[in-house]
Amino acid sequence: MFAERLNMLMELTGTTASFLGKACATDPSHISRLRRGSRPLPKKPTFLPAMKSFFARRVRTDYQKTILTELMGLEKWPEDETQAAEIIGLWLLGKEKSGDVRPIIRTIATTPTLPKKSEISSYSSWEGTHPHNSYFGSEGKRAALSRLFSLISKEATPQTMLLFSDEEMGWLYEDPDFAMFWAQECVRILSTGNRVRIIHATHRGIHEMLEGVAKWMPLYMTGQVEPYYYPKLRDDLFQRTLFIAPQTAAITSTSVDKKTAEMLHIFHEDPEAVKALTKEYENLFALCRPLMQIVNKETVVDFWDSYAFFLRTEGNMACLSSLPLLPTMPEEVAISLQARSPQSCILEIRNKLAEALFKYLKKGRYIELLADLPPNTTRGIPLPFADLLGAPGLCYTPEEYNAHRAHLSRLAGKNKHYRLHTVTDAPENLSLYGKEDKGILLCKNDLSSLIFAFDEPNMTCAFWDYLCRMANQLV
Numbered sequence: 028m029f030a031e032r033l034n035m036l037m038e039l040t041g042t043t044a045s046f047l048g049k050a051c052a053t054d055p056s057h058i059s060r061l062r063r064g065s066r067p068l069p070k071k072p073t074f075l076p077a078m079k080s081f082f083a084r085r086v087r088t089d090y091q092k093t094i095l096t097e098l099m100g101l102e103k104w105p106e107d108e109t110q111a112a113e114i115i116g117l118w119l120l121g122k123e124k125s126g127d128v129r130p131i132i133r134t135i136a137t138t139p140t141l142p143k144k145s146e147i148s149s150y151s152s153w154e155g156t157h158p159h160n161s162y163f164g165s166e167g168k169r170a171a172l173s174r175l176f177s178l179i180s181k182e183a184t185p186q187t188m189l190l191f192s193d194e195e196m197g198w199l200y201e202d203p204d205f206a207m208f209w210a211q212e213c214v215r216i217l218s219t220g221n222r223v224r225i226i227h228a229t230h231r232g233i234h235e236m237l238e239g240v241a242k243w244m245p246l247y248m249t250g251q252v253e254p255y256y257y258p259k260l261r262d263d264l265f266q267r268t269l270f271i272a273p274q275t276a277a278i279t280s281t282s283v284d285k286k287t288a289e290m291l292h293i294f295h296e297d298p299e300a301v302k303a304l305t306k307e308y309e310n311l312f313a314l315c316r317p318l319m320q321i322v323n324k325e326t327v328v329d330f331w332d333s334y335a336f337f338l339r340t341e342g343n344m345a346c347l348s349s350l351p352l353l354p355t356m357p358e359e360v361a362i363s364l365q366a367r368s369p370q371s372c373i374l375e376i377r378n379k380l381a382e383a384l385f386k387y388l389k390k391g392r393y394i395e396l397l398a399d400l401p402p403n404t405t406r407g408i409p410l411p412f413a414d415l416l417g418a419p420g421l422c423y424t425p426e427e428y429n430a431h432r433a434h435l436s437r438l439a440g441k442n443k444h445y446r447l448h449t450v451t452d453a454p455e456n457l458s459l460y461g462k463e464d465k466g467i468l469l470c471k472n473d474l475s476s477l478i479f480a481f482d483e484p485n486m487t488c489a490f491w492d493y494l495c496r497m498a499n500q501l502v
Contacts, residue, residue, distance in 0.1 A: 030064035030288070031197030032119050037062060038201050039094060040085035050081040063288045068120075079116035083108045086115075094203065128486075128493045131241045135248075135457060135471050135479075160294040165198035168268075168292045169205050171278045175294070176212045178275045185220035186275070189308045192268040193228035193261075194280065195287050196239070210245075217251045226315055229256040229485060237489060240318075247321055248477060254318035256483060257311070268292070269308050277304045319481035327415045330478065331376050334468070335383040337480075342465045344387070345394040345494040347450070348458035350411050350472065354380040355395070357434040360427045364410065368418035376416060388444050394498050395435070399449040411458060411472040419474065450497065461487070461494045 037047065044062065048055035051074040060066035072078075086092060092104035099118050105111045162171045179188070200206050217223070223246070227239065246252045264284060271277040277300070280292040295301055322330045338344075338354060346352070353361075353376060361377040387393070407422030414420075423431070439447040460468035466482035467490045481487070 029068045029119055029121070030062060031195050031201070032121075034062045035098075035197055035201040036082050036115070036119075039091055039203070040082060042082075042085060047078070047081065051077040064286055065288065075116055075119070079112040079119065080108075082115050083112035086111065090203075098200070128237060128489050131237060131244060131469070132454060132457065132459070132493075133241075135244060135469065135477075160296070162292040162294065164289045165201065165287070168198045168278075168280065169202065171292050171294050172270065173208070173212075175270060175272060175276055175278055176216070179216060179221065179272050180219075182272075182274055184274070185222070186273055187222040187224055188216065189224050189269065189271040189273065189305065189312075191226040191228075191308065191311065192266075192270070194266040194268050194282050195285050198287070213246055217246065217249055222251045222253070224253045224255070224312070226311065227254060227256045227318055229258075229318075229483060237486065240486070247319075247479070248471075250321060250323055250325075255312065255315040256318045257315050258483075259314075269304060269311075271301065271304055271308055273301060273305045275301070277301045279304060316483075317481075318483055318486075319479050322415075322478035322480065323475070324414050327478075330480075331379060333480070335379050337460070337462065337466060337468065338380060338383040339387055340462060340465050341391060343392045343394075343463040344461065345396065345491075345498060346458065346460045347396040347453055347494060347497060348411075349398040349453045349455050350408070350458075351397060351431045351435060352411055352458060353377050353416075354384040355435055355438065356381070356431055360423075360430050360434075363427055364418070364421065364423075368421050371416050371418035371421070373410075373416050373418060388442055390444070392444050392446075394446045394448070394494075396448050396450045396453065396494070396497055397435070398453040398455075399451065409472070412470070412476045412478075414474065415476050415478075448498065459490065459494065461491045463491050464488075467491070 036042070037044075044055040044058040047053075048058045051058070053074045057066065061068065086095060086104070095115075096104050099114060105114065162168060179186075199209060213223070225243070240254075243252065243254065247254065266282045266285065266287075268278065268280040270279075275296075277295040278292055279295065280287075280290055282290045295304060320330075320333075353373075356377050358374075358377070358381075361374045365371060365374040384393075408425070408428045410416075410418065410421045410423060413422075435447050438445050456472050458468075458470040458472060460470070464484075464487065466480065467487055469479040469481075469490070471477040
């Protein structure tokens with residue numbers, strides 16, 4: 028981890044081993060070995076105070092600050108150089124605050140705009156073919172992947188790419204140009220009808236896992252990416268990469284104890300080899316579980332029963348939302364909305380979810396963190412998930428909205444298990460349900476609604492901790 032992060036900082040700040048060595052009073056050859064991972068980090072890295080201060084001074088541009096803010100899960104890059112140095116030092120040692128879900132929340136709430144095919148540039152350094160099928164180190168893996176993308180783009184029929192890697196991922200993000208190329212090529216592949224199935228390595232540290240999920244979120248939102256994970260522990264001695272386009276080619280590599288410098292990556296074009304590797308992937312896939320269920324208007328039919336089951340399940344519950352949601356809607360408001368949208372299923376679904384919630388509230392604790400005012404009353408107050416209910420674009424009238432809010436206040440006064448707090452920083456278009464140790468619903472309330480439902484233990488714990496911190500700030 029230290030080697031990959033040191034290398035990334037040196038690349039991002041344009042720092043040579045010689046320059047860094049002088050700043051840290053350390054031999055440049057030692058810096059080079061630390062950067063490659065061929066020299067382990069000393070138990071007492073005496074050079075670290077000077078190193079972290081050096082990098083804090085070198086982070087000057089908005090681009091550098093944006094990259095590091097995302098990588099480290101920060102709200103913004105600190106203006107104070109001493110504070111920045113401390114953050115960099117903890118990050119280099121892998122001791123940064125773990126479990127930060129804010130990058131995922133920001134990614135979903137921001138409505139990322141994926142580039143159009145005509146806007147996608149080529150990463151010319153990696154274009155073309157390679158005379159051999161053996162590649163080495165991070166640069167080689169980037170070249171092999173570029174070659175695979177190029178071949179896929181020439182296929183006449185779409186396919187599902189199969190991705191898995193539990194090797195260190197610095198090779199993907201340490202070169203900003205290649206990171207952009209990777210994102211753009213994924214968009215290009217998906218825009219031509221291809222799909223992606225990815226098995227995430229959730230045994231990584233929770234920070235790395237959440238960081239990876241945040242980077243994939245814009246692609247998840249296309250509905251063409253299927254995320255999975257292997258739920259059991261592994262010994263973590265050997266790591267494996269399988270990038271497979273079943274109709275085209277595959278890339279494989281293996282490393283030991285997270286040491287990937289100068290490792291071999293093999294490019295396979297022989298159909299029998301690709302077939303055998305696809306079978307290897309399928310054997311792994313058979314042991315995996317979905318990382319999340321992604322619900323949109325095409326897949327929502329079977330979701331409402333799962334939503335009701337989630338509400339009934341035992342366990343403390345919290346919800347952060349900009350607008351009140353369907354389970355707490357008074358019946359008279361649901362009837363009014365249904366009358367204005369007779370083709371919808373608003374009343375039916377409201378009754379199902381309200382029944383589940385009030386069964387839960389007989390003994391379960393529910394904390395609701397709700398924005399004090401609707402985000403923009405001049406354009407009407409949108410009904411969350413209106414499109415999923417068969418009423419796209421439907422808004423509350425001011426009377427309906429006020430009646431819903433008044434109902435929440437009455438509920439808080441009558442039910443000892445329900446607590447209502449107002450917050451000022453709820454994302455305008457987002458709702459987050461959490462049930463302790465059970466699961467999470469992360470809901471995007473836009474004209475095209477999306478719901479991400481997951482119960483992976485580490486992610487559930489991280490989101491639950493986030494909701495608890497939000498609630499505790501109001502006590």
